[in-house]
Amino acid sequence: MITGSIADRHKRVMPMPKKAVFDGGLISLTRNWTLKLDNLSDANEPKVQELSRVWKEKYRLSSEPANDGGRILWSIDSKLEKEAYTIRIREGQIALTAGSIRGIQYGMQTLWQLSPDGKPPQGIVEDRPSLGMRGFHINFDSYRQMDIGEALYAMEKAAEMKLNTLLIEYSNRFPFAKNKDLAVNTTLKEEDIQKINRKAKELDMEIIPLQQTIGHLEYMVTLDGYQSIRENGDSPAQICPLNPESFRVVTGLLDQMIEAHPGIRYIHLGGDEARSLGRCPACKEKVKNLGISRLYVDYMNSLCEYVLSRGLTPIIWDDMLCAHPEALDMLDKRTVIMYWDYWTVGNPSPYFIARYDRNGKPVQVADERWKDLWKDELSDLEASVMKTFIRPVNLKESLSKKFMDLYGGYFGDEFPKRVKAYPYIEFYMDKGFQVIGAPTCLGNGDDFHTLPNYWRFIPNIKTAAERCAVAGTLGMITTAWYNYHPLMFHLGIGATAQFSWGV
Numbered sequence: 001m002i003t004g005s006i007a008d009r010h011k012r013v014m015p016m017p018k019k020a021v022f023d024g025g026l027i028s029l030t031r032n033w034t035l036k037l038d039n040l041s042d043a044n045e046p047k048v049q050e051l052s053r054v055w056k057e058k059y060r061l062s063s064e065p066a067n068d069g070g071r072i073l074w075s076i077d078s079k080l081e082k083e084a085y086t087i088r089i090r091e092g093q094i095a096l097t098a099g100s101i102r103g104i105q106y107g108m109q110t111l112w113q114l115s116p117d118g119k120p121p122q123g124i125v126e127d128r129p130s131l132g133m134r135g136f137h138i139n140f141d142s143y144r145q146m147d148i149g150e151a152l153y154a155m156e157k158a159a160e161m162k163l164n165t166l167l168i169e170y171s172n173r174f175p176f177a178k179n180k181d182l183a184v185n186t187t188l189k190e191e192d193i194q195k196i197n198r199k200a201k202e203l204d205m206e207i208i209p210l211q212q213t214i215g216h217l218e219y220m221v222t223l224d225g226y227q228s229i230r231e232n233g234d235s236p237a238q239i240c241p242l243n244p245e246s247f248r249v250v251t252g253l254l255d256q257m258i259e260a261h262p263g264i265r266y267i268h269l270g271g272d273e274a275r276s277l278g279r280c281p282a283c284k285e286k287v288k289n290l291g292i293s294r295l296y297v298d299y300m301n302s303l304c305e306y307v308l309s310r311g312l313t314p315i316i317w318d319d320m321l322c323a324h325p326e327a328l329d330m331l332d333k334r335t336v337i338m339y340w341d342y343w344t345v346g347n348p349s350p351y352f353i354a355r356y357d358r359n360g361k362p363v364q365v366a367d368e369r370w371k372d373l374w375k376d377e378l379s380d381l382e383a384s385v386m387k388t389f390i391r392p393v394n395l396k397e398s399l400s401k402k403f404m405d406l407y408g409g410y411f412g413d414e415f416p417k418r419v420k421a422y423p424y425i426e427f428y429m430d431k432g433f434q435v436i437g438a439p440t441c442l443g444n445g446d447d448f449h450t451l452p453n454y455w456r457f458i459p460n461i462k463t464a465a466e467r468c469a470v471a472g473t474l475g476m477i478t479t480a481w482y483n484y485h486p487l488m489f490h491l492g493i494g495a496t497a498q499f500s501w502g503v
Protein backbone atom coordinates (compact mmCIF):
# COMPACT_ATOMS: atom_id res chain seq x y z
CA MET A 1 0.00 0.00 0.00
CA ILE A 2 2.72 2.47 1.03
CA THR A 3 4.98 1.35 -1.81
CA GLY A 4 2.08 1.81 -4.20
CA SER A 5 1.57 5.39 -3.19
CA ILE A 6 5.30 6.12 -3.50
CA ALA A 7 5.37 4.59 -6.98
CA ASP A 8 2.58 6.99 -7.97
CA ARG A 9 4.14 10.13 -6.51
CA HIS A 10 4.82 11.70 -9.89
CA LYS A 11 1.15 11.54 -10.90
CA ARG A 12 0.44 14.69 -8.95
CA VAL A 13 3.29 16.65 -10.48
CA MET A 14 2.02 19.23 -12.97
CA PRO A 15 2.78 18.63 -15.75
CA MET A 16 3.17 14.92 -15.10
CA PRO A 17 6.68 13.67 -16.01
CA LYS A 18 6.91 11.35 -19.00
CA LYS A 19 8.66 8.62 -17.04
CA ALA A 20 9.19 8.06 -13.32
CA VAL A 21 10.25 4.86 -11.57
CA PHE A 22 10.36 5.00 -7.78
CA ASP A 23 11.78 1.77 -6.42
CA GLY A 24 12.95 2.64 -2.91
CA GLY A 25 11.83 4.45 0.18
CA LEU A 26 11.91 8.17 0.83
CA ILE A 27 15.17 9.99 1.36
CA SER A 28 15.54 13.10 3.46
CA LEU A 29 17.31 16.33 2.57
CA THR A 30 18.65 17.79 5.77
CA ARG A 31 20.35 21.08 6.54
CA ASN A 32 23.63 19.27 5.97
CA TRP A 33 22.91 18.82 2.29
CA THR A 34 24.64 21.07 -0.24
CA LEU A 35 24.11 22.08 -3.84
CA LYS A 36 26.97 21.38 -6.21
CA LEU A 37 27.27 22.58 -9.79
CA ASP A 38 29.14 20.07 -11.90
CA ASN A 39 30.12 20.57 -15.52
CA LEU A 40 28.24 23.89 -15.72
CA SER A 41 30.42 26.03 -17.96
CA ASP A 42 28.26 29.03 -17.20
CA ALA A 43 28.23 28.35 -13.44
CA ASN A 44 29.23 31.94 -12.76
CA GLU A 45 26.47 33.46 -14.83
CA PRO A 46 24.10 35.59 -12.75
CA LYS A 47 21.18 33.40 -13.88
CA VAL A 48 22.80 30.23 -12.56
CA GLN A 49 23.89 31.97 -9.39
CA GLU A 50 20.35 33.23 -8.81
CA LEU A 51 18.86 29.82 -9.50
CA SER A 52 21.16 28.15 -7.03
CA ARG A 53 20.46 30.86 -4.42
CA VAL A 54 16.69 30.30 -4.78
CA TRP A 55 16.90 26.52 -4.42
CA LYS A 56 19.38 26.61 -1.57
CA GLU A 57 16.97 28.82 0.28
CA LYS A 58 13.90 26.73 -0.55
CA TYR A 59 15.45 23.53 0.74
CA ARG A 60 17.44 25.31 3.49
CA LEU A 61 20.67 23.80 2.14
CA SER A 62 24.02 24.39 3.75
CA SER A 63 26.66 26.50 2.02
CA GLU A 64 29.47 24.35 3.47
CA PRO A 65 29.74 20.62 2.68
CA ALA A 66 29.40 18.49 5.80
CA ASN A 67 30.75 14.96 6.30
CA ASP A 68 27.38 13.43 7.00
CA GLY A 69 25.46 15.48 4.43
CA GLY A 70 24.25 14.61 0.97
CA ARG A 71 24.24 16.75 -2.12
CA ILE A 72 22.12 17.89 -5.02
CA LEU A 73 24.32 17.76 -8.10
CA TRP A 74 23.48 19.81 -11.17
CA SER A 75 25.03 19.06 -14.54
CA ILE A 76 24.41 19.89 -18.18
CA ASP A 77 24.39 17.22 -20.85
CA SER A 78 24.44 18.83 -24.28
CA LYS A 79 23.17 15.60 -25.81
CA LEU A 80 19.81 16.13 -24.09
CA GLU A 81 17.12 18.36 -25.60
CA LYS A 82 17.23 21.88 -24.19
CA GLU A 83 14.26 21.46 -21.85
CA ALA A 84 14.78 17.77 -21.05
CA TYR A 85 16.08 16.59 -17.68
CA THR A 86 16.81 13.45 -15.68
CA ILE A 87 16.73 13.21 -11.89
CA ARG A 88 18.37 10.27 -10.08
CA ILE A 89 17.35 10.20 -6.46
CA ARG A 90 19.41 8.05 -4.09
CA GLU A 91 20.35 8.11 -0.41
CA GLY A 92 22.89 10.93 -0.11
CA GLN A 93 22.62 12.28 -3.66
CA ILE A 94 20.12 13.77 -6.07
CA ALA A 95 21.76 14.01 -9.48
CA LEU A 96 19.95 16.34 -11.86
CA THR A 97 21.16 16.40 -15.46
CA ALA A 98 19.53 18.63 -18.07
CA GLY A 99 19.98 19.94 -21.58
CA SER A 100 20.17 23.56 -20.39
CA ILE A 101 19.75 25.79 -17.37
CA ARG A 102 16.03 25.89 -18.13
CA GLY A 103 15.99 22.10 -17.92
CA ILE A 104 17.77 22.31 -14.53
CA GLN A 105 15.07 24.69 -13.36
CA TYR A 106 12.36 22.31 -14.64
CA GLY A 107 13.98 19.38 -12.87
CA MET A 108 14.06 21.30 -9.60
CA GLN A 109 10.41 22.25 -10.04
CA THR A 110 9.57 18.57 -10.43
CA LEU A 111 11.62 17.68 -7.35
CA TRP A 112 9.84 20.42 -5.40
CA GLN A 113 6.40 19.20 -6.45
CA LEU A 114 7.38 15.61 -5.53
CA SER A 115 8.16 16.78 -2.03
CA PRO A 116 8.51 20.41 -0.91
CA ASP A 117 9.54 19.00 2.47
CA GLY A 118 12.66 17.46 0.96
CA LYS A 119 11.52 13.83 1.25
CA PRO A 120 11.37 12.62 -2.36
CA PRO A 121 11.22 8.90 -3.20
CA GLN A 122 14.29 7.08 -4.46
CA GLY A 123 14.28 6.36 -8.15
CA ILE A 124 14.59 8.07 -11.50
CA VAL A 125 12.60 10.69 -13.41
CA GLU A 126 13.23 11.11 -17.13
CA ASP A 127 11.32 13.93 -18.72
CA ARG A 128 11.04 16.07 -21.83
CA PRO A 129 8.26 18.16 -23.42
CA SER A 130 6.20 17.05 -26.41
CA LEU A 131 5.86 20.60 -27.74
CA GLY A 132 8.56 23.26 -28.01
CA MET A 133 6.27 26.27 -27.65
CA ARG A 134 3.85 25.88 -24.73
CA GLY A 135 1.91 29.03 -24.17
CA PHE A 136 -1.09 30.81 -22.75
CA HIS A 137 -2.88 34.01 -23.61
CA ILE A 138 -3.04 36.89 -21.19
CA ASN A 139 -5.86 38.78 -22.72
CA PHE A 140 -6.11 42.17 -21.07
CA ASP A 141 -8.62 43.07 -23.77
CA SER A 142 -11.12 40.42 -22.68
CA TYR A 143 -10.15 40.25 -19.02
CA ARG A 144 -11.03 43.79 -18.19
CA GLN A 145 -10.70 42.94 -14.48
CA MET A 146 -7.18 41.57 -14.76
CA ASP A 147 -4.71 44.02 -13.28
CA ILE A 148 -0.93 43.88 -13.46
CA GLY A 149 -0.64 41.96 -10.19
CA GLU A 150 -2.95 39.21 -11.42
CA ALA A 151 -1.05 38.99 -14.71
CA LEU A 152 2.34 38.66 -13.02
CA TYR A 153 0.95 36.03 -10.66
CA ALA A 154 -0.46 34.03 -13.60
CA MET A 155 2.94 34.20 -15.32
CA GLU A 156 4.68 32.83 -12.23
CA LYS A 157 2.24 29.97 -11.80
CA ALA A 158 2.43 29.10 -15.51
CA ALA A 159 6.23 29.01 -15.41
CA GLU A 160 6.12 26.73 -12.37
CA MET A 161 4.18 24.33 -14.59
CA LYS A 162 6.81 24.60 -17.35
CA LEU A 163 4.90 26.82 -19.76
CA ASN A 164 7.39 28.92 -21.70
CA THR A 165 5.42 31.34 -23.89
CA LEU A 166 3.06 34.20 -23.18
CA LEU A 167 0.82 35.74 -25.83
CA ILE A 168 -0.25 39.16 -24.55
CA GLU A 169 -3.21 40.98 -26.03
CA TYR A 170 -3.66 44.51 -24.77
CA SER A 171 -5.97 46.43 -27.15
CA ASN A 172 -6.77 49.80 -25.56
CA ARG A 173 -5.19 48.72 -22.30
CA PHE A 174 -1.74 49.25 -23.80
CA PRO A 175 -0.31 52.65 -22.87
CA PHE A 176 0.09 54.04 -26.41
CA ALA A 177 2.07 57.23 -25.75
CA LYS A 178 1.49 58.41 -29.33
CA ASN A 179 -2.23 57.54 -29.35
CA LYS A 180 -3.34 58.83 -26.00
CA ASP A 181 -6.91 59.10 -27.24
CA LEU A 182 -7.16 55.28 -27.09
CA ALA A 183 -6.65 55.16 -23.30
CA VAL A 184 -9.44 54.13 -20.93
CA ASN A 185 -9.62 53.83 -17.14
CA THR A 186 -8.20 50.28 -17.22
CA THR A 187 -5.23 51.13 -19.45
CA LEU A 188 -1.99 49.82 -17.94
CA LYS A 189 0.87 52.11 -17.00
CA GLU A 190 4.18 52.09 -18.85
CA GLU A 191 5.85 50.71 -15.73
CA ASP A 192 3.40 47.78 -15.82
CA ILE A 193 4.72 46.75 -19.23
CA GLN A 194 8.25 46.89 -17.84
CA LYS A 195 7.14 44.67 -14.95
CA ILE A 196 5.85 42.11 -17.46
CA ASN A 197 9.15 42.23 -19.37
CA ARG A 198 11.17 41.81 -16.19
CA LYS A 199 9.00 38.95 -14.97
CA ALA A 200 9.27 37.16 -18.33
CA LYS A 201 13.04 37.50 -18.26
CA GLU A 202 13.21 36.22 -14.69
CA LEU A 203 11.02 33.23 -15.63
CA ASP A 204 12.81 32.57 -18.94
CA MET A 205 9.48 32.98 -20.71
CA GLU A 206 9.02 34.24 -24.27
CA ILE A 207 6.64 37.17 -24.82
CA ILE A 208 4.59 37.49 -28.00
CA PRO A 209 2.64 40.76 -28.07
CA LEU A 210 -0.56 40.82 -30.12
CA GLN A 211 -1.69 43.93 -31.96
CA GLN A 212 -4.80 43.72 -34.13
CA THR A 213 -4.16 45.24 -37.53
CA ILE A 214 -7.43 45.08 -39.50
CA GLY A 215 -10.50 43.84 -37.60
CA HIS A 216 -11.34 43.78 -33.90
CA LEU A 217 -10.35 47.41 -33.64
CA GLU A 218 -13.69 48.38 -32.08
CA TYR A 219 -11.89 50.46 -29.50
CA MET A 220 -10.30 52.54 -32.26
CA VAL A 221 -12.79 52.89 -35.13
CA THR A 222 -15.51 54.13 -32.82
CA LEU A 223 -13.40 57.16 -31.80
CA ASP A 224 -13.60 60.50 -33.62
CA GLY A 225 -9.89 60.56 -34.46
CA TYR A 226 -10.03 57.37 -36.58
CA GLN A 227 -13.12 57.88 -38.73
CA SER A 228 -11.00 58.48 -41.84
CA ILE A 229 -9.63 54.91 -41.77
CA ARG A 230 -12.85 53.17 -40.70
CA GLU A 231 -13.89 50.69 -43.40
CA ASN A 232 -16.71 52.27 -45.41
CA GLY A 233 -17.05 54.86 -42.63
CA ASP A 234 -19.37 52.54 -40.71
CA SER A 235 -17.71 49.16 -39.97
CA PRO A 236 -18.15 48.26 -36.30
CA ALA A 237 -14.57 47.01 -35.86
CA GLN A 238 -12.55 47.20 -39.05
CA ILE A 239 -10.26 49.66 -40.79
CA CYS A 240 -9.94 49.97 -44.58
CA PRO A 241 -7.00 47.90 -45.87
CA LEU A 242 -6.68 50.06 -49.00
CA ASN A 243 -6.47 53.39 -47.23
CA PRO A 244 -2.74 54.28 -46.94
CA GLU A 245 -3.54 56.06 -43.69
CA SER A 246 -4.60 52.68 -42.19
CA PHE A 247 -1.10 51.29 -42.75
CA ARG A 248 0.45 54.40 -41.20
CA VAL A 249 -1.76 54.23 -38.08
CA VAL A 250 -1.35 50.46 -37.62
CA THR A 251 2.42 50.45 -38.06
CA GLY A 252 2.51 53.32 -35.57
CA LEU A 253 0.77 51.06 -33.03
CA LEU A 254 3.08 48.16 -33.92
CA ASP A 255 6.16 50.36 -33.45
CA GLN A 256 5.06 51.27 -29.95
CA MET A 257 4.25 47.64 -29.14
CA ILE A 258 7.64 46.43 -30.45
CA GLU A 259 9.61 49.14 -28.68
CA ALA A 260 7.88 48.32 -25.39
CA HIS A 261 9.00 44.67 -25.61
CA PRO A 262 12.72 44.61 -26.39
CA GLY A 263 14.17 41.28 -27.47
CA ILE A 264 10.98 39.70 -28.80
CA ARG A 265 11.19 37.27 -31.75
CA TYR A 266 7.52 37.16 -32.75
CA ILE A 267 4.67 39.60 -33.03
CA HIS A 268 1.05 38.56 -33.54
CA LEU A 269 -0.79 40.73 -36.05
CA GLY A 270 -4.26 39.37 -35.23
CA GLY A 271 -6.19 39.50 -38.48
CA ASP A 272 -9.15 37.33 -37.47
CA GLU A 273 -12.80 37.94 -38.18
CA ALA A 274 -12.27 40.84 -40.58
CA ARG A 275 -15.96 40.76 -41.37
CA SER A 276 -16.26 44.04 -43.23
CA LEU A 277 -13.87 43.20 -46.07
CA GLY A 278 -14.84 44.68 -49.42
CA ARG A 279 -17.48 47.20 -48.31
CA CYS A 280 -16.10 50.60 -49.27
CA PRO A 281 -16.04 51.51 -52.99
CA ALA A 282 -12.27 50.99 -53.37
CA CYS A 283 -12.27 47.63 -51.55
CA LYS A 284 -15.38 46.54 -53.45
CA GLU A 285 -13.59 47.25 -56.71
CA LYS A 286 -10.51 45.25 -55.68
CA VAL A 287 -12.67 42.32 -54.56
CA LYS A 288 -14.47 42.44 -57.91
CA ASN A 289 -11.23 42.36 -59.87
CA LEU A 290 -8.92 40.22 -57.74
CA GLY A 291 -11.05 38.59 -55.06
CA ILE A 292 -11.47 38.99 -51.31
CA SER A 293 -8.46 36.78 -50.58
CA ARG A 294 -6.11 39.14 -52.45
CA LEU A 295 -7.56 42.14 -50.63
CA TYR A 296 -6.75 40.46 -47.32
CA VAL A 297 -3.44 38.80 -48.22
CA ASP A 298 -1.96 41.88 -49.94
CA TYR A 299 -2.68 43.96 -46.85
CA MET A 300 -1.39 41.34 -44.39
CA ASN A 301 1.71 40.87 -46.55
CA SER A 302 2.50 44.58 -46.32
CA LEU A 303 2.38 44.33 -42.52
CA CYS A 304 4.31 41.05 -42.44
CA GLU A 305 7.00 42.65 -44.56
CA TYR A 306 7.06 45.63 -42.20
CA VAL A 307 7.67 43.53 -39.08
CA LEU A 308 10.02 41.14 -40.90
CA SER A 309 12.13 44.16 -41.86
CA ARG A 310 12.36 44.87 -38.14
CA GLY A 311 13.71 41.36 -37.57
CA LEU A 312 10.47 39.89 -36.21
CA THR A 313 8.41 36.90 -37.31
CA PRO A 314 4.74 37.75 -37.86
CA ILE A 315 1.93 35.49 -36.64
CA ILE A 316 -1.65 35.75 -37.91
CA TRP A 317 -4.90 33.99 -37.06
CA ASP A 318 -5.94 31.38 -39.61
CA ASP A 319 -9.67 31.88 -40.04
CA MET A 320 -9.64 34.49 -42.83
CA LEU A 321 -7.01 32.54 -44.78
CA CYS A 322 -8.99 29.33 -44.38
CA ALA A 323 -12.24 30.94 -45.46
CA HIS A 324 -10.60 32.77 -48.38
CA PRO A 325 -7.64 30.60 -49.39
CA GLU A 326 -7.36 31.65 -53.05
CA ALA A 327 -4.35 33.91 -52.48
CA LEU A 328 -2.84 31.91 -49.60
CA ASP A 329 0.14 30.94 -51.76
CA MET A 330 0.99 34.63 -52.04
CA LEU A 331 1.24 35.10 -48.27
CA ASP A 332 4.84 35.45 -47.12
CA LYS A 333 5.89 31.95 -46.04
CA ARG A 334 7.80 33.33 -43.10
CA THR A 335 4.44 34.13 -41.52
CA VAL A 336 3.35 31.72 -38.78
CA ILE A 337 -0.30 30.69 -38.87
CA MET A 338 -2.11 30.36 -35.55
CA TYR A 339 -5.04 27.99 -35.96
CA TRP A 340 -7.94 28.28 -33.55
CA ASP A 341 -10.74 25.79 -32.93
CA TYR A 342 -12.66 25.80 -29.65
CA TRP A 343 -15.18 23.00 -30.22
CA THR A 344 -13.20 19.90 -31.13
CA VAL A 345 -12.94 17.61 -28.10
CA GLY A 346 -11.55 14.38 -29.54
CA ASN A 347 -9.79 12.89 -32.52
CA PRO A 348 -11.47 12.09 -34.84
CA SER A 349 -14.39 14.44 -34.29
CA PRO A 350 -18.02 14.05 -35.42
CA TYR A 351 -18.04 17.73 -36.46
CA PHE A 352 -15.57 20.30 -37.73
CA ILE A 353 -15.20 23.93 -38.76
CA ALA A 354 -15.86 24.52 -42.44
CA ARG A 355 -14.76 28.11 -42.84
CA TYR A 356 -16.31 28.45 -46.25
CA ASP A 357 -19.14 30.89 -46.19
CA ARG A 358 -20.87 33.72 -44.33
CA ASN A 359 -18.15 36.20 -45.15
CA GLY A 360 -15.37 34.45 -43.29
CA LYS A 361 -17.40 33.50 -40.24
CA PRO A 362 -16.54 30.01 -39.02
CA VAL A 363 -19.25 27.49 -39.53
CA GLN A 364 -19.31 24.35 -37.43
CA VAL A 365 -20.89 21.52 -39.34
CA ALA A 366 -21.54 17.79 -39.06
CA ASP A 367 -23.07 15.16 -41.27
CA GLU A 368 -26.84 15.26 -40.81
CA ARG A 369 -26.96 11.53 -40.04
CA TRP A 370 -25.66 12.40 -36.56
CA LYS A 371 -29.21 13.67 -35.90
CA ASP A 372 -30.72 10.18 -36.04
CA LEU A 373 -28.81 7.23 -37.53
CA TRP A 374 -25.56 7.64 -35.54
CA LYS A 375 -26.98 9.60 -32.60
CA ASP A 376 -26.24 6.95 -29.98
CA GLU A 377 -22.56 6.89 -30.88
CA LEU A 378 -21.98 10.43 -29.58
CA SER A 379 -20.39 10.93 -26.18
CA ASP A 380 -22.38 13.12 -23.79
CA LEU A 381 -19.95 15.96 -24.40
CA GLU A 382 -20.05 15.61 -28.19
CA ALA A 383 -23.85 15.56 -28.02
CA SER A 384 -23.80 18.72 -25.92
CA VAL A 385 -21.44 20.56 -28.29
CA MET A 386 -23.50 19.37 -31.27
CA LYS A 387 -26.69 20.69 -29.74
CA THR A 388 -25.23 24.08 -28.87
CA PHE A 389 -22.90 24.91 -31.75
CA ILE A 390 -23.10 22.53 -34.68
CA ARG A 391 -25.20 22.68 -37.83
CA PRO A 392 -26.00 19.17 -39.13
CA VAL A 393 -26.07 19.39 -42.93
CA ASN A 394 -25.88 17.19 -45.97
CA LEU A 395 -22.12 17.57 -46.29
CA LYS A 396 -22.03 16.34 -49.86
CA GLU A 397 -24.39 19.08 -51.00
CA SER A 398 -23.17 21.68 -48.57
CA LEU A 399 -19.42 21.50 -49.21
CA SER A 400 -18.48 22.73 -52.65
CA LYS A 401 -16.18 20.83 -54.99
CA LYS A 402 -13.69 23.67 -54.67
CA PHE A 403 -13.72 23.32 -50.88
CA MET A 404 -13.36 19.54 -51.00
CA ASP A 405 -10.60 19.69 -53.63
CA LEU A 406 -8.63 21.95 -51.35
CA TYR A 407 -9.30 20.48 -47.92
CA GLY A 408 -10.94 17.08 -48.42
CA GLY A 409 -7.62 15.23 -48.41
CA TYR A 410 -6.99 16.35 -44.85
CA PHE A 411 -10.21 15.07 -43.29
CA GLY A 412 -9.12 11.46 -42.68
CA ASP A 413 -10.50 8.06 -43.64
CA GLU A 414 -13.71 8.29 -41.64
CA PHE A 415 -15.03 11.41 -43.36
CA PRO A 416 -17.88 12.38 -43.59
CA LYS A 417 -18.85 10.55 -40.41
CA ARG A 418 -15.86 11.72 -38.45
CA VAL A 419 -13.16 14.24 -39.29
CA LYS A 420 -9.54 14.30 -38.22
CA ALA A 421 -9.23 16.81 -35.37
CA TYR A 422 -7.65 20.13 -36.36
CA PRO A 423 -7.55 19.00 -40.00
CA TYR A 424 -6.06 22.21 -41.41
CA ILE A 425 -2.74 21.86 -39.52
CA GLU A 426 -1.27 19.73 -42.30
CA PHE A 427 -2.93 21.86 -44.97
CA TYR A 428 -1.08 24.97 -43.74
CA MET A 429 2.15 23.02 -43.25
CA ASP A 430 1.93 21.57 -46.77
CA LYS A 431 1.59 25.15 -48.00
CA GLY A 432 4.93 25.85 -46.35
CA PHE A 433 3.84 27.61 -43.17
CA GLN A 434 4.69 26.91 -39.58
CA VAL A 435 1.65 26.48 -37.38
CA ILE A 436 0.73 27.16 -33.76
CA GLY A 437 -2.38 25.39 -32.46
CA ALA A 438 -4.88 27.44 -30.48
CA PRO A 439 -7.51 25.76 -28.32
CA THR A 440 -9.28 27.74 -25.62
CA CYS A 441 -9.69 27.64 -21.86
CA LEU A 442 -12.36 30.33 -21.84
CA GLY A 443 -14.30 31.01 -24.95
CA ASN A 444 -17.31 30.77 -27.12
CA GLY A 445 -20.42 31.07 -25.18
CA ASP A 446 -21.82 28.22 -23.21
CA ASP A 447 -21.30 27.38 -19.55
CA PHE A 448 -20.90 24.39 -17.26
CA HIS A 449 -23.23 24.65 -14.26
CA THR A 450 -22.87 28.46 -14.64
CA LEU A 451 -19.04 28.18 -14.64
CA PRO A 452 -16.88 28.46 -17.78
CA ASN A 453 -17.36 25.25 -19.74
CA TYR A 454 -14.26 23.39 -18.56
CA TRP A 455 -16.04 20.17 -19.56
CA ARG A 456 -15.40 21.22 -23.17
CA PHE A 457 -12.23 23.29 -22.76
CA ILE A 458 -10.10 20.61 -21.13
CA PRO A 459 -10.54 17.97 -23.89
CA ASN A 460 -10.29 20.79 -26.45
CA ILE A 461 -6.83 21.68 -25.09
CA LYS A 462 -5.83 18.01 -24.88
CA THR A 463 -6.92 17.24 -28.44
CA ALA A 464 -5.12 20.30 -29.84
CA ALA A 465 -1.91 19.44 -27.97
CA GLU A 466 -1.92 15.86 -29.18
CA ARG A 467 -2.53 16.86 -32.78
CA CYS A 468 0.11 19.60 -32.60
CA ALA A 469 2.65 17.12 -31.26
CA VAL A 470 1.93 14.49 -33.92
CA ALA A 471 1.95 17.01 -36.76
CA GLY A 472 5.15 18.67 -35.56
CA THR A 473 3.84 22.21 -35.17
CA LEU A 474 5.83 24.99 -33.58
CA GLY A 475 3.67 24.51 -30.50
CA MET A 476 0.41 25.47 -28.90
CA ILE A 477 -0.95 28.54 -27.17
CA THR A 478 -4.24 28.29 -25.30
CA THR A 479 -6.44 31.33 -25.77
CA ALA A 480 -8.73 32.96 -23.23
CA TRP A 481 -11.63 35.31 -23.81
CA TYR A 482 -14.38 37.04 -21.84
CA ASN A 483 -14.43 39.15 -18.75
CA TYR A 484 -14.50 36.45 -16.08
CA HIS A 485 -12.74 36.83 -12.78
CA PRO A 486 -9.04 36.23 -13.58
CA LEU A 487 -8.89 33.24 -11.24
CA MET A 488 -11.22 31.32 -13.58
CA PHE A 489 -8.36 31.21 -16.03
CA HIS A 490 -5.97 29.18 -13.88
CA LEU A 491 -7.50 25.75 -14.49
CA GLY A 492 -6.85 26.45 -18.17
CA ILE A 493 -3.19 27.17 -17.45
CA GLY A 494 -2.94 23.84 -15.62
CA ALA A 495 -4.58 21.93 -18.46
CA THR A 496 -2.37 23.66 -21.02
CA ALA A 497 0.73 22.79 -19.01
CA GLN A 498 -0.33 19.16 -18.63
CA PHE A 499 -1.19 18.49 -22.26
CA SER A 500 1.36 20.66 -24.07
CA TRP A 501 4.13 19.02 -22.04
CA GLY A 502 2.43 15.78 -23.04
CA VAL A 503 1.42 13.00 -20.70
Ligand SMILES: [Zn+2]
Pocket residue numbers: 231232239240241242243278279280281282283284
Ligand atom coordinates in the same frame (compact mmCIF):
# COMPACT_ATOMS: atom_id res chain seq x y z
ZN1 LIG B 1 -11.92 49.84 -47.89
